[in-house]
Every structure is written in C-alpha cells, then in structure tokens.
Amino acid sequence: DGVNSAVSIRQFHVAVDEPPGLGGNDTAPNPVEYVLAALGSCQEITYRLYADALGIPLDGVSVRLTGTIDLRGFFNVQPDIRAGFQGIEAEVILDSSAPQAELERLKQVVDAHCPVLDILRNPTPVQLSLRQGSLSAAAE
Template sequence: MEFKFKDVFTGAQSALHSSPEKAVATFSAHSRLGDGVDSSVSTRQFTIKVGEPAGLGGTDTAPNPVEYILAALGSCQEITYRLYADALGIPVRSVSVKLEGEIDLRGLFNVDASIRPGFRNIFGTVTIDSTASEVESQRLKDTVDQHCPVLDILKNPVPVSLELHQNLAAASLSDARI
C-alpha cells in the first residue's frame, strides 16, 4: 500500500484546526564540544557529528554548522514540496535541491567589524520531476516558499536568547593550589 502524504497533511490540518492549543511543537538539541572544534549534537534519539574543514582549524571529519544550515534548508524544501504537491493534487515524482551559501570569513575572524559572520547570501535550485503545467509548478513553488519552516527561519528574524552558565566548581578545582 502506497503511503498517502495527502492523508497526513489533511489529518494534521484537521487536528490542528480543531485543537489549536496543541499546535506548538518544541524541538531541542544538545551539543558538546569535543576535541578541537569537533562537536557532538544529540536530538531525540540521534547523534550528529559536527566539525570544520582543515582550513578552518578542524579535522574535516564531519560537516560544519553552516553546511548543516544548507542541508536543513534543502531537506525542508523537499519535504514541504512533497507534502504540498500531494495536498494540492500536483503530480511530483521526485524533488531535489542544490544550495550554495557564501560567507565572508573576515566576519568570523573579526578582520572587519562591518562584515557579518554568517551567510551573506544563499542561492540554489529546486528540481522537480513532474508532469504539472508551468502554472501548477509555480503555484506549488509559491506555496512551498510560503510554508517551508526553515526558509521562514532564514528569511525572518527569530528571537534568540542564549544565556551563559559557568561551571564554577570545575574551574575552582583546576585553579586550586595544593
């Protein structure tokens, strides 16, 4: 039996319409720096390795954080295309996304205070295998771009609050003189 994404979409839409108080989902991740600039991130039952290429001080054993941003955007676009293609009745056999982002490293390394440390632009191509008309394909693209969570996160400011907690007990033990 073929999986029906439209059933998932309409079922979720109906449930959220009738119980809006259940609409807010919280996602979480916990990361811990390992050797050098390698990091390990836990989310649900998954562990994700993060690193840096050798040119940025790493060992090139895993994608870096900004590469994960591109991966998140690409995969979110693909998922959102799949869901909305089925919901709108637009035939799509497959979706793929190719993305590139440019960062001016002078921002990261504080060479020029006027340059931001993050992406200055992201550009890419979404390729769909579809018999849909050009009008239907454009309608699908417009709908996906309006409802893709990661695209929204990147295009619109999101309030972020990061608190610093210092483990003084560990610092005190290493600073203690015997």
Template sequence: MTSALDPRPLVRLFAEHPGRAAARFAAAHDLTGPTRVEVSTGSGHRFTVDEPASLGGADAAANPVEYALAALGSCQAITYRVWAALLGIAFDRLHVAVDGDIDLRGFFGVDDGIRPGFGAIRVKVTIDGPETAERYAELTAAVNRHCPVLDLFSNPVPVTHELLIPPPA
C-alpha cells in the same frame, strides 16, 4: 514519485485543536575536539559537526554552515512533498541544491562591518513530472510560504542566550 504521505489528517487535527500544533525541538552540543562537536537531538538522534582542516578542524564531518544549508534543502524537499499532496500536484522527481556565500572575515573579526553568516543563499529546485509549469509555480509559492527553515533564514527570530557557569567543586 508516489508517496503514502497524506498530511490532511494532521491539517484537520491542528485546525480543530490548535494547541496540538505547538512543538518544541531541542539539541545539545558538546565540544569534543578543537572544532569537533557531538550533537544529540531531543528525539534521540546523534551526529558530529566539524570544521575543515583549512579552518582548524579535522574535517571529520560537515561543518555548521553545511548543516544549515542541508537543513534548508531538506526542509524544502519535505515541504514540496507535503504541499504537493495538499494541492494535488504530482511530480516524479525532485532535486534541491543549496549553496551560499560567507566572507570569513566576519567570523574571525577581521572586519566587524562584515556579517559572520551568509551574505547570500541560493536555492535551486529541479522538479520533473506530469504537471504544467504553472502548477509547479503554484507549488513553489506554497512551499516558500510554508517552509519552516526558509522562514528561519528569511525572517528574524528572537534568540535568547544564557551563560551558565557552575560553582567551583
């Protein structure tokens, strides 16, 4: 698989001007149905999130945890592309499969000793190409060190939560 992607100019830019590397991403969410949420990102993209019928939704779209797994898998794939280019490692095909286990008793408060999120996540990467297994292992190590969404899943991130209640009209 060939790519026109060359991350080296960005690497140089960020090394020379660290302030240019700071980025902020945003998303706004409006609950529009029992579990349906319309999402607008800061970059102008829009998508829908919903729960399956078994969890009270209309199954109109992927649910939040499926999007979380999709974010992890797609970030892994992109990070493979970037780091393959940086390390000079070629591949012909890359496939990432991600699955995870949740005990819904945590979400529904049946047992507060059970976390509401994933208890385990598995990432399986299939890569085909001309390189040795050692080179692909080197690439995988670099990807796992630098994948932003893997970092989000693997390390605690401070989250602030603010409740806004408009005054009565």
C-alpha cells in the same frame, strides 16, 4: 581534538566539525553546511507534502544549495561584514508532468510555508544564556 562537536537531537547523534583551515579535522559537515542541509531537506519535504495536498503530480524533487560566506566577518577581521551567510542560492528541480503554472503555484505555497526558509528569511528572537558549571552536571 580540534573544534569537532557531538550534538544530540532527540534520539539522534550528529557530528559537527570544521575543515583543517578552520581548526577542525574535516570529519563531518560544519554548522553552516548543516544550515544549508536543513533548508534543502525542508524544501524537499515541503514540496512533497504540498504537491500531494494540492494534487500536483511529483515524481521527485531535488534541491541544490550554495551559500556565500566571508570569513573576515567570522574572524572579526572586518567588523562591518556579517559572520554568517552573505547569501544563499538554491535551485529546485521538480520531476513532474504538471504544467509550469501549477509548479509555480506550488513554489509559492512552499516558499510561504517552509519552516526553515521562514527562519532564514525572517529574524527569529534568540536568547542565549551562559552558565558556569561542570559539563557532567549540564548533561543532566
């Protein structure tokens, strides 16, 4: 079945897959694409919330993201290359009648308070454990 995965988050079910070149069937976004989606959607939400809180008119917001990944790190071809993104670039487009100075202030507030941006910019302690057992028991 390739490398596809079904993820449950609260009451939601999300499919994850890889393109054929990485052993998948290309039936869903891959994990790093979900990271970009998480950042983009979190930025949009945070812009909307803080624009409203600061009284800055905002008719729309769109975030376009690209991530650069060197698969030599993922496949351990070159151990000094990290497995994840080497960089992420974002373009935020704000549909607003506010002066540029207000939008720059809004950007500073959003960049300081966007949770996903914080996760990506600052090391977050992660503890992964391993347990051998039945998958049906693990689902309980």
